[in-house]
Every structure is written in C-alpha cells, then in structure tokens.
Amino acid sequence: MSDKYGRRIVLILCVVWTFIASLLMSISEIFIIFLLARIINWFTWWNISVLQSMLSDISKTKEERMHNMGMIWALFWMWFIIWPILGSLLLPFSIKAPFWFMTILSLIESIVVLFLLEETNKNKVNKKINLNPTTTIIRFLKEPKINLFLTSFFILILSFSMYQWMFPVFLNAKFDIPWNIIWYIMAWVWIMIAFNQAFLLKKVWLKYFSLKNLFIIVNVAIFILFVILSFLNYFPIFLIVFYIMVLFAWVVNPIYAWEIVESTKEHDRWEIMWVLASLQSISMFIWPSVSWILIDKNISIFIWWAFIVFINIIFLRKIYKLLK
Numbered sequence: 582m583s584d585k586y587g588r589r590i591v592l593i594l595c596v597v598w599t600f601i602a603s604l605l606m607s608i609s610e611i612f613i614i615f616l617l618a619r620i621i622n623w624f625t626w627w628n629i630s631v632l633q634s635m636l637s638d639i640s641k642t643k644e645e646r647m648h649n650m651g652m653i654w655a656l657f658w659m660w661f662i663i664w665p666i667l668g669s670l671l672l673p674f675s676i677k678a679p680f681w682f683m684t685i686l687s688l689i690e691s692i693v694v695l696f697l698l699e700e701t702n703k704n705k706v707n708k709k710i711n712l713n714p715t716t717t718i719i720r721f722l723k724e725p726k727i728n729l730f731l732t733s734f735f736i737l738i739l740s741f742s743m744y745q746w747m748f749p750v751f752l753n754a755k756f757d758i759p760w761n762i763i764w765y766i767m768a769w770v771w772i773m774i775a776f777n778q779a780f781l782l783k784k785v786w787l788k789y790f791s792l793k794n795l796f797i798i799v800n801v802a803i804f805i806l807f808v809i810l811s812f813l814n815y816f817p818i819f820l821i822v823f824y825i826m827v828l829f830a831w832v833v834n835p836i837y838a839w840e841i842v843e844s845t846k847e848h849d850r851w852e853i854m855w856v857l858a859s860l861q862s863i864s865m866f867i868w869p870s871v872s873w874i875l876i877d878k879n880i881s882i883f884i885w886w887a888f889i890v891f892i893n894i895i896f897l898r899k900i901y902k903l904l905k
Contacts, residue, residue, distance in 0.1 A: 655779035
C-alpha cells in the first residue's frame, strides 16, 4: 500500500487506528471490548516498518541508510527500558492510567504525522496488492542471493528469541534469581542493545570491521560464547559472559537487514522488511513452545542455541562469496 499510495497515508492510518484502539482500552469497563481493542491495535503496531521505508527513501547513501536503520532500532529498544518504569509510576494513580498515557501519546503522534510529516515516496508504483502473505515470502525465497540471507537470518533469530521469552525463566530455574533482580538484569540487556546500535555500531563495528568480515566474526563469536555459557554455573561469571554475548548478538539484526535490503529492488524494500518481521514473529512462536521442555528437563538452553548457530555457520561459506 505504501508503494502504491504513499508512506504518509499508510502511517496516518496506523497512528489514528492506534489512537482509537488506545481510547477504547482506556474507557472500556467490559473485558471483551478491551480485548477487541487490543487485537485491533496489533494490526498496526508494527508501523516501525513504514518508518524504516521512509528512512530508506530519504537516505542518500548506503552508509547513511545503515546508520539511520541502526538509530531507529536503538530508539525502539530504549522503550523496553522506559515502559516498565512508566508503568510502575502510573499504576498507583489508576489501573487504567498507563492506557490513558498511551492514548495521549497516540493523539500527539497522530497530530504530528497528519500535519507535519511529508511524503517521502516520490516514485509510487501502480501494482496489484496481494493479500496472501505466503506469496511474498515464497517470491523472495526463490531469489538465489536473498534466500541464503533470509535462511541464515531466520536460523539466528530462532536462537535470539529467547531473550524476550525464556531467559528470565531460565535465570530463575537455574540460578534461583528473584524476579525483581531479574528485571534489573534484563534492563541492562536492553540498555546494552540500545547503546550497541546507537553508538558501537557506527563507532566500532562498522569502523574497524568490514561488513563482510562482521558476518564471520559475529557468528563464530556467538557460537563460542553460547558453548561457554552452557557450562558456566557460577552466576557472576555467567552474567559477564552473557553481556559480552549480547554485544555480538545484536549486531546480527542490522547487518543482515542492511544486506538483504541492499540486495532487493527499490520498490521491494518495504515488503522485504515485512518478511523479516514475519520471520521474527514465527521464531517468537516456535521457541517458547520448545524451550519449556528444555528447562523442564534441566537441559541448558544455551547448548541448543550453540547447535543452531553452528548450523548457520555452514551457510556462511556461500554467503561470504556473495558479499561484496
């Protein structure tokens, strides 16, 4: 839709839709209506992909596009640090206070997008909109270069989905860490991710390493660190190694996304971003289902992560040849 009708109109639909859903959640006292409003909101909450497309439109060089993508993801991850703090501050006033705060933010965002944001898609294309999502995914998987990157990306994301879903449970089960302490541990994870993508990505990773070498360095380093983590039982050392691993792990998303986006045609970039988001969503569905079994059987989740990353390293030989 954004290729055909423009980024601005799609983003306006997204933010206005979110505002209406937020308002319904704030005023509703009936659970079914509240739930429906939440479901409605899920249809448009990934409007970050529209913003990525807009940044791609206005970026003049590949380096500028890479930096802009890193910044938007840094801002995205910062909210994982901010929202729990906001929630804890607002909840004493009312159980609905966080939703009213979300409604106010959505209203401000709607006004800004409606009156201040300019259209960035200067080359709209008149193409048929296909509502079958599998068609788009299969189409990209048929392209020789992109399918290798997509497969490799999906394998790695499978191993990283645990940060959001299972790692707190793992800490409690293996090390008996209290849940209030686990939150602080996870808060530092998000702080490091934001710092990594906002600062280290440009000042260290891309400055001292070529993109081609980063694919090798990141994959091999993550594999080694996963193996080490699977054998560590002393928590302070475990945590230090884990935080080191986080710095390597969260270089994966931007370098894969950049290379995949650069390998697609200009008007396909928005669609490929949605394919990447879909692959991440699939991984978030798969891993929680499998990980409960591992934790229940007292099997280290890190040794399984290492095995998955090792499979991905097999793809690197072909990928390395494709990189310029």
